[in-house]
Amino acid sequence: MIDRRSLIGGGALGTLALFAPRIAWARAETDKRFVFIIQRGAADGLGTIAPVGDPGFAGARGPLAVDFDNAAKLDSMFALHPALAIVGGLYQRKQALFAHAIASPYRDRSHFDGQNVLETGGAGAYRLKDGWMNRMLGVIPSGEARAIAVASAVPMALRGSHEVSSYAPSSLPDASDDLLQRVTMLYEGDSQLHALWSEALNTRKLTGGLASDNGRNAAATGALAAKLLAAPAGARIAMIETGGWDTHAQQRGRLSTQLKGLDAMIGALQAGLGPLWADTMVLIATEFGRTVAVNGTGGTDHGTASSAMLLGGSVEGGRVISDWPGLGANALYDGRDLKPTMQLDAFIGGAVASHFETDPARTMMTLFPNTAPAPVVQGLLRA
Template sequence: MLDRRRFLTTGACSLAAAPLVSPMAFASLPSDHRLVVVILRGAMDGLDVLQPYGDPDLARLRPEFAIGPAAGALDLTGFHAMHPGLEDLLPLWRAGELGFAQAVSTPYRDGRSHFDGQDILEAGTAGEVPPMIGRDGWLNRLLGVLPGVEGRTAFAIGREDMLLLRGAAPHAAWAPDARLEMAAATRDLLTHIYHDDPLFRDRAAEALRLSAQGPSAKRGQGDGVEALFGFAASQLAADSRIAALSLAGWDTHRRQDRALLPPLRRLARGILTLRDGLGPVWARTTVLAMTEFGRTAAHNGTRGTDHGTGGAMIAAGGAIAGGQVWGGWPGLAEADLLDRRDLMPLRDVRAYAAWALHGLFGVDRGVLSRVVFPGLEMGTDPGLLA
């Protein structure tokens, strides 16, 4: 008789070699709030996503870019306009369920490497590049200080979890762009093995359902964003409370007018899919979309932007105090720029995440600044949550 746990372990090891596009991780904990962290890989240009068109130096630095309401951007504050790629999220802004934190960054400086920058962002460290062995992520450290955390049985397909949730605390992973291939007889055997096991029976049924769907159906839907965020919504509406996922495509060195539009539209579709799938739970949900660093204040010779420092964070959800832009504005005059090239960051993006964790889950500020985000000065509450 095949041991059911050995069967599950063997299957998981076999699946680890399957290709995937976007990893996703979940965690359950005894809280009624939900947190979704979206890593925007490639360094999103915050100055284009949230255009401070009221600063006259923006047009000086970017003369070949379409800037402000006169060029099709969506006016938000009379000083800031939202990129038209996020137009579908305008109702969320008006409902107080969308906001932006401006002039933020991680402590990462100088190197401007995507790999190092993403490691710093996900590790939540104070600026040093984490060692290759023993790295863990700030969401995993959060789980380590919350009472009653349990990992849910799920599937990690294609590669290891995101660094954001990697660590000793229990969690699970799943990726939608992979397929569990099995013959009909094997499906029947799996169903039989887990029939009387209350722990694994429902998870096995979920695996078979996902196998039946397969990636081909998702590819028919386009880029799979709806599947990614839709699955997140289905888990968060049940027993999961934290989800972490990533979207790539934000590196816009050339023709930014063309390159930035697709990822913005994917992000907008993902957030709306999450809202629709969560239903009433959306009112207790916070979404933080974060990127490894910003981009240069001036455009380059190919009408793109290069790796910079200060940028923006996008927040969404029914639990946020949206309809506003958080943080001060440093200005874009040459003397105000960092190294005369980048938007000057005025606040650590980790502080916004830390205040969100404090408000959502009641984590002590000292624990946040020592354990979850080592070396962080949280400062005053930015008022991110409603």
């Protein structure tokens, strides 16, 4: 277990609290692992899993379509972004499934409101005061094991009536690089303090973006999550918060580096879990998608439908599930966005119910209590 005392080792190292990501713990007992990776900023589903078989794709996407000229095809319609090499390998081994033209009930384009709907499981922004992951803890078997969030703050998805303790960074301003270097030199002669300080600096790097340090920081975050999940009496449920997906300008390079970081995170998570990967499910989703057309700065604006991913050793992978609406002008939502044809709520409900073998109707009612009743997406796990 990680807590403030064990990490910083006492008053002399109080400054270390500046650099630790928030670790939130909640109760949930199960041998199966579940990880939710949120993509804050509206990740471009069309730029992640591209509908290269759609006759309107190349024309609508212009320069953003270039990355898929030689990309690996997933099927006759879709191709995966080349930066997702590890995820592509999981797809080939039938351990990765993608859902496209998918969206939450939210239909406006505010990041804050969209993320609130995604995390609370509400039918609209701020209608619920707790998160679907916290409510999920009341559906799956409960006990002494824990759930965690690795994030810069306790995410809305994990807040609620189920007990959650947290390890939070200090609210003080970030220390300068010069100060960090001076403290490093000060502790060089003390083996114990130097080791603790080095660990804190490494933890500080985990709060960086997915694109930073060529994906190594993202990989470190995945490795940390795996370590917490792999402990015999450790966490079974986890949420990892990622940002940087708002690609209004120069999207081609920025999205590629973001996806490379996400790929490294998934690879480190899988490697760290080892044989536990067989009973692990990883859900990756964003608050909404991006426009089909490219804007004047080589980016895309806030849209509606996007894509989601489901990864894990028992996932019925090697396929893209989608009721594809098309990219023709008459098929677009509001004349500009990919039209949603699949409910993200039903996808999440189906994933949770099948993974933990809970009743689908009760699972949907608990996770999405004020959304119109809908059947869960079936067949997400191997029988």
